[in-house]
Amino acid sequence: MKILSSPAIILKRIEYGDFDLIITFFTLNYGKITAMAKYAKKSKKRFASVLEPFGELNIVTTSGRNKGLLILTEVCLSHSFMEIKKNILKTAYASYWAEIINKSVESSVIEKQLYILFYKLLDMIDKNLISETAANIIFQIRFANISGIKPQLEKCCKCKSEINRIKGEKLFFDIEKGSVICENCNSGNKKNIPLFKGTVKQLLWVQDKEIEKVLKMKFTEYCLQQATNLMEHFIGYYVGKEFNSLKFLKEVG
Ligand SMILES: [Zn+2]
Structure with a gap:
């Protein structure tokens, strides 16, 4: 046995x-x-x-x-994690992360990095050490890294300009290409998601820095809004599933 x-x-x-x-x-x-x-x-x-x-x-x-x-x-x-259990918003976020994991990982494939990420963020929201919105962005970005579906944030997918060299603050994100696109190359395409350069820079930090530094970072309010919108679309598209818990999250959030 x-x-x-x-x-x-x-x-x-x-x-x-x-x-x-x-x-x-x-x-x-x-x-x-x-x-x-x-x-x-x-x-x-x-x-x-x-x-x-x-x-x-x-x-x-x-x-x-x-x-x-x-x-x-x-x-x-x-x-x-009693605070999560007692709080409907925390429960909603935890449910969303659990559903992402459940619907994306294969059975019996060891995923230690993802387990540690999930545990760490549950622990942080349980102890009120981080806002749920920030934790949600960090979970989704780092999940994408671990799962090999990392969004391309360094440069425009069409003209290949690095974001630091692109003039102006306005950028977009092309979900199908999985990449940032500059305002010139986007040329009025309404489907793509608008992002400020500041948001993209904060997300790059979340992607690449050590997790302990990432967990301490302060997001600007517009970054929280834009990144939430971006990552929920991105994860839905690349995991290729609908998340019931996301609907629940929108109801209680
Ligand atoms: Zn471009």
Whole structure:
């Protein structure tokens, strides 16, 4: 019998029959895995009500009789993230990040960098060390880096001018090309997303600097607005999925 043991964060829970839950976990050691929590619905004692988003758990699973199906045998809470649980806006952001991970990563592919990013940002919003909007931009940009869908922000995709050499403050972003485009090259294309040069520079910083520096940075108000709009479009387009939690976020945000 194969035993797996790892820190884990719940991405999704589905009720199964009258007694059981099927839970998708994002684990540090094994990536995304799905396991059945038998009698979790029926008996609160068995898993002591810890099987709720978004605390960090330590879980142990074994392989069941059906090949491939994992059975949750032990679970203990290591970080409860109570402030997220109590606050609907924080819950909405955490749900959006969980859905991005759930819909983009393959099962059983180890994603340690992404796990650490997710954990770190949950911890930061739980402790009110960062605004949820800033955390959301950082999550999406760094997720894009890790997933190999990094937006091109250094230069215009058409004339190849570096953004520092482009005159004026107005730039655009072409989602299909995944790149910044200068005002000249954009030539009135209304589909592209407007961005100030200052926003692009802040996003470049988020892309490339060490995470500890990025987490301390102060975003300007217009950067927060433009970057939120850009990254939500970008992630939707490149992950190629609709996110129900994003609709929820817009309702409560
Ligand atoms: Zn250009």
